[in-house]
Amino acid sequence: MAPTISDQVRRAAPAVDSVVSEYCAGYMNHVERTITSADLQTEITFVRDLLLNAGASAKAVSTLCESLLSTLLPMQEEASKQTNSGSKKLEQALVIGAQRDGISSVGLFGTPVDLDAVGGRKVDSKVDKKKLEKAERKIQAKLEKRAMKFVEYEASKLIATQTPEDYDKFFMEVNPLLLGGAAQGKSKDIKIENFDLYVGAGQRILSDTTLTLAYGHRYGLIGQNGIGKSTLLRALSRRELAVPKHITILHVEQEVSGDDTPALQSVLDADVWRKHLLKDQEKITAQLAELDQRIQELDDDEEAQRTLEVERSELDSTLTEIFGKLSEMESDKAESRAASILAGLGFSQSQQSNPTNSFSGGWRMRLALARALFCKPDLLLLDEPSNMLDVPSITYLSNYLQGYPSTVLVVSHDRAFLNEVATDIIHQHSERLDYYKNSNFDMFYSTREERRKNQKREYESQMAYRKHLQTFIDKFRYNAAKSSEAQSRIKKLEKLPILEPPEEDQTLTFRFPEVEKLSPPIIQLENVTFAYNATSRTILKKVDMSVQMDSRIALVGANGSGKTTLLKVLIGQAEPTGGMVQRNARLRIGYFAQHHIDALDLNLSAVGWMAKMWPGKSEEEYRRHLGAFGITGTLGIQKMQLLSGGQKSRVAFACLGLTNPHILVLDEPSNHLDTAGLDALAEAINKFEGGILMVSHDVTLISRTAQQLWVCDDGNVEHFRGSIEDYKRDILAKADAAGVVQQH
Known part of the structure; x- marks a missing residue:
């Protein structure tokens, strides 16, 4: 049996993402059904470009295009002959009618036809011109929508723009000024029905989907890396999806660009x-x-x-x-409200007067959040807000959002954050959105698992029933005595609903190499002090701590408190200005930097990068090692610039393993990892036989892996006797004692 058109497409691109290959197969299947009206060359070129952009082999795609053209062109010619035969008869009838009735205005095929003059007498037209115009407008809208499907969405410039003028222009376009009760009485619920969402060269991420956001609810949007969550937020923020115009929107996805504007004024200027x-x-x-x-x-x-x-x-x-x-808009109260929001997010009164370019990345991210909260949008969109925040900042933010009166849609993989903030969960997968009402992350996880088990039981039960029916049919189909019963079972089989097997959760496994034992001391800091020069402030003050082969230490504290500097002193990238650092002479340290992606050569493949930096192994050995961190198949040999943030992180973790470290020093290892990646990392850390020193803002990761908590505060590093939850409660207690009052 010859392969179908859609089968040919699938076979030509086995390594391409299934979403893309299935879309192309369905697209060509549609072309085959509408063969008489299809522009074959254009349609095949479109599919060719889509497959090539998705990473398909150029040779295989070229062969596919030749095969499609040779298969479909004869079909089109044959269909055209049949159509032309019928068209000629219809044309002849029209010509005869025109000669007889004097037709002179525009007709079906663009010929002049006068519907008011037939046979020399006036006849009322039965064509409803208004309905005709409405139908034409609908067709035009569909064509425009199809043309827009393949436009790559730009990143929102709402918070981190190149210039203040860009921000101002975009803000006023997206959020028109509505005063004088223009928005009063209008619902601020959002319901966008039956839409498709594409990214890049036609890659569909949502299909025939409905987005529903009830005003005042806080939604956690979750899903695997690369599934399209950020694209959905950007489409909403730019009103590329039909959000009602009276609903104001703000999107926080990047930190504020630094300049000489004071922090308080920067927040005021956001409105x-x-x-x-x-x-x-x-x-x-x-x-x-x-x-x-x-x-x-x-x-x-x-x-x-x-x-x-x-x-x-x-x-x-x-x-x-x-x-x-x-x-x-209560402009006279704006300054006190902005100062209150900044205080709630940890800015002291003196810091509020500092220029924005004096703050570190984490503080600028906090400033971006303050700007958005000050504007009080009806829909607040947050994209991984915890990635650039420290534990105190996340604690402040989650506490603030719990009292936020409008709608919040937040993309996050931080389970603890979602457990505290989310009132509902939206799970994006398989080109659809599933809703879990009145659920935080833990409730979603248990509910989804129960749903999956029920779906699996139902699917397996139906498969068993189908097999039972099919066995009877195969046995007695041609038995005269049993033929009526066989036919009855055939009808039952045809009426059974078609069930899809339940999705299996993505599972990843990280595996750090085995560790040879070392005798203590491994790393010892005694009375260590550090400053970048004689005139700068002291970043570390008389620090005493040690890291051993069995250590599981999490280092927490505010951004700018010296955590990363302490790591660099520990591993020898920075020399202390006072005190002493002792390291075992045979010690090997694996260091995962906070901005690890900057160290990768993205023009190389992961295999090529490893061969360049750690030569001496075969390609097969490098690929096997990458496979231990979820970089499988063609991912290891394609350019790293094509990998997602989470995949690049996994490459960086794999590189750590090549050094056979005794101690892992991890600076914000959870950034860019999705839930499956975080689970794999936590399990790998717990199985690692060497020591761990980790700076992290992910409360769940800390609680699952750390046995000691050290707090870095104003240059002092002290052991905290309690859990990470105790530390968070301590932060809020200190904020209450300082009189920080949050005003929404």
Whole structure:
């Protein structure tokens, strides 16, 4: 039996993502069904480009295109002959009718036809012109929608823009000024029905999907890396999906760009409409003062005075409108509200006056959140907000969001954060969205597991029943005495609903190499002090701590408190300015840097990078080693720039293993990893026989792996006697004692 068109497509691209190959197969199947109207060359070229962009072999795709053309072209010619035969008869009838009835306006095939003049007498047209125009508009909209499907979504520039002007322009386009009760009485629930969402060269991430967000709920959007969660947020933030215009949106996905603007002013400037109204107020006030001066100078020219008085009256009226708008948005309370939000996110009064370029990345991310919260959007979109935040910052943020009055949609793999913040979970997978109402992450996980078990039982039960029916049919199909019973079972089999096997969870396994034992001491710090130079502040003050082969230490503290500096002193990348560091002479340390991706040559494959940095093994050995960290198949031999953030992290972990380390020093290892990756990392850490020193903001990872908690605060490093949850409670207690009051 010859392979079908869709089978040919699948066989030509076995290594391509199944989402892409299945889409191409379905697309060509549709072309085959609509062969008479298809532009074969254009349609085949579209599928060719899509497969090549997805990583298919150029030779295999070229062979496929030739095969498709040779198969479909004769089919099209044959179908055209049959269609033309019928069309000629219809055309002849139209021509005869035209000659007889004097047709002269536009007809079905573009020929002039006058529907009002038939046989020399006036006849009312049965064509409803309004309905016809409406149908044409629908067709045009569908064509435009199809053209837009394959446009790659740009990243939102809402928070981290290149210039303030870009931010202002985008803000005002996305969030038009609605005052005077324009949005009152309108529902702020969001329901976008039956939409498809694509990214890049036609890769579909959502198909015939409905997004429902109830106002005031906080949704955790979860799913595997690369499934399209960030793309969905960007499409919402740019109103590429039909969010009602009266609903304001803010998207936080990157840190604030640093400049000389004070932190407090940066938050105030985030409300662009207020900023522009204040500028207009200042400008018009200056113009009015100038006009008053000119009117006084022209006291002997009444006509010129009257002209200026009219101009003054118009400006005065505009200024009154501006006052009204500023009053409605409570502009006079803005500064105290901005200061309160900054205080709630950990900014001291002195820090609020510091320029934004004086803050580290984590503090700028916190500033981006403050800007968004100050604007009080109806829909707040957060993309991995905990990636650049420390444990105190995440604690502040989760506590704040629990009282946030509007809708929140947050992408996060931080289980503890979602458990505290989320009221509902949305699971994105298989081009659809599944809703788990009134659920945090733990509730979602247990509910989904129960659903999956029920689906599996139902599927297995139906498969067993199908097998039972099929066995009877095969045995008695041609038995005259049993033929009626066989036919009855055939009908039963046909009526059974088609069930899909339940999705199996993605499982990853990380495996660090076995460790040879070393005698203590392994790493010992005694009275260590560090400063970058004699005039800079002291970052580490008289630190005493040790790391042994059985250590499981988590280092926590605010961004900028010296955690990364301490790691660099430990591993020898920085020399202490005081005190002593002792290391075992045979010690090998595996260091996972916070910005590990910057160290990779993304133009090389993972195998090529390993061969360059750690030569001496065969390609097969490198690929086998990468496989221990979930980099399997063609992932190891394609350019790393094509890998997702989580896949690049896995490559970095695999590189650690090549050094056969005794101690793993991990700086923010959870960044970019999805839930499966985090589970694999936690299990690998627990199985690793050497020592672990880890800086992390992921509360779940810390609670699953750490046996000791050390807190870095203002240069001091002290052992915290308690769990990570005790530490979080301590943070909130100190904030309450300091009188930090959150105002939403």
